[in-house]
Amino acid sequence: MARKATSQDVANRAGVSRSAVSFVLNGRADGNIAKDKQLRILAAAKELNYTPNAVARSLQAQRTHTIGVVTDTIAGGPFAGELLQGASSAAFDAGYLLLVIETQNQEARENSAFTMLLDRQVDALVFAAESMRPHTPHPAMHGVPAVLANCFDPEGGLRSVMADEVAGGRSATQILLDSRHINIAYLSGPLDAVAAQRRTEGFDTAIAASGRPPIKAVETGWDINDGYAAAMRLFSDDGGHSPKHDRPTGVVCANDRVALGVMLACARLGLRVPEDLSIVGYDNHDPLAKTTVPGLTTVAIPHREMGEKAVEILLGELSNGIRKESSGTVLIPCPVVMRGSVAAPPLR
Structure with a gap:
């Protein structure tokens, strides 16, 4: 393996001192090193494929x-x-x-x-x-x-x-409001979680700004089965065999996994998404959100x-x-x- 070039090699090639090489390659040449010498040093460094030692530079700085x-x-x-x-x-x-x-x-x-x-x-x-x-x-x-x-x-x-989870919860809710939904459900996730609390604040703010009465959050977990169970309670009759006539037309979900559970409940009840029920998730979970059928409208967390x-x-x-x-x-x-x-x- 060929030996890596050193600053002394650059100095020898350019016909200058090693300290002059250090000044030029560390950005301190102006006022200290003549312009023609600077050009010779830069050319020599390029010819030798020389890069300064990162450890040495760190110690100096x-x-x-x-x-x-x-x-x-x-x-x-x-x-x-x-x-x-x-x-x-x-x-x-x-x-x-x-x-x-x-x-x-x-x-x-x-x-x-x-x-x-x-x-x-x-x-x-x-x-x-x-x-x-x-x-x-x-x-x-x-x-x-x-x-x-x-x-x-x-x-x-x-x-x-x-x-900004408060603004995120507000945006998720506004999607349904802008689509003219009136009967909206909100599956909040566990309300002892900070994210759930802030998203709920955003949901409440959007509903209040629309002039509608408050909507009570339905507390769920974060997982698919939590969304499925909550949707079956909200959308089906007591036996879970057919959809209620007065069910919500739109639902804001705690996250995309809960939203997938709601989609599965819709399939069980013969409800079409979005023709019979509009669903908004949260997280933009990859690949879940974009591979559901239809693709899931959601709010992304900007990790x-x-x-x-x-x-x-x-x-x-x-x-x-x-x-x-x-x-x-x-x-x-x-x-x-x-x-x-x-x-x-x-x-x-």
């Missing part, structure tokens, strides 16, 4: 160009894993690398993770949660630039990046954008060179994804 990311269970999940993809992409584009450790929701592993990352002198830290929830930041996060992603500090002491924004905040602080404690929450919009599961209500 007192930076490692790494960001430590601690997660609960995200790394092993394909859905919320998009958050890590967004963070990694934003970091890579800026010349940074992510060091990711999954704790599997174990406190001891979390403590060890932060210790190991600080031992490796990461420039900044992120804690990312799979599901929106409160999270008390590890003390290590108060010693370097840090941000929470998809979770929030209940004491408000550390900034966070989260999906990738949350990861990108978390890293963007940290890079901004690192580029300024100013360490500052910062609180508050950045809310990322939840976009609507229109497919085929919503239509105008049927005539009765």
Whole structure:
């Protein structure tokens, strides 16, 4: 294997000192190195295919160009894993690398993770949660630039990046209102979950703004069988054999899995989607939402954008060179994804 070129090789080729090479390749040549020498150094570096040693440059700048990311269970999940993809992409584009450790929701592993990352002198830290929830930041996060992603500090002491679930719940409901539905049902998910609470707030806000009386949420779980069971109670007669005449014409679901359960109940009862019932999901779960028949109209959780924004905040602080404690929450919009599961209500 050919030996990798060194800065001394570049200096020899250009006929300059090694320190001159360092000035040019580290962007400090103007005012220090004559223009003709700069051009010779750049040409020599290109001819030798020379790239500066990243470790040496990091030591000079007192930076490692790494960001430590601690997660609960995200790394092993394909859905919320998009958050890590967004963070990694934003970091890579800026010349940074992510060091990711999954704790599997174990406190001891979390403590060890932060210790190991600080031992490796990461420039900044992120804690990312799979599901929106409160999270008390590890003390290590108060010693370097840090941000929470998809979770929030209940004491408000550390900034966070989260999906705007209230606006998302409002958007999901507005889809049915804009399609002229009046008899609407809402399957909320478990109301002790932060995301469910915020989506419900959005649902209530949209209904109130339409001038209609409040609609009580039907509390469900997050899974297909929960949606199926709730739909059978709402849409069928007592025996579960035929649909009720006064059933809702549209339903907003806690997530896409619940929406799939509602679709299965419709198939059991002989109801067509969207001709007899319009369905709105939540999550834009890939591939579930786009492979149902018809495709599921839903609201997407911006996991990738949350990861990108978390890293963007940290890079901004690192580029300024100013360490500052910062609180508050950045809310990322939840976009609507229109497919085929919503239509105008049927005539009765």
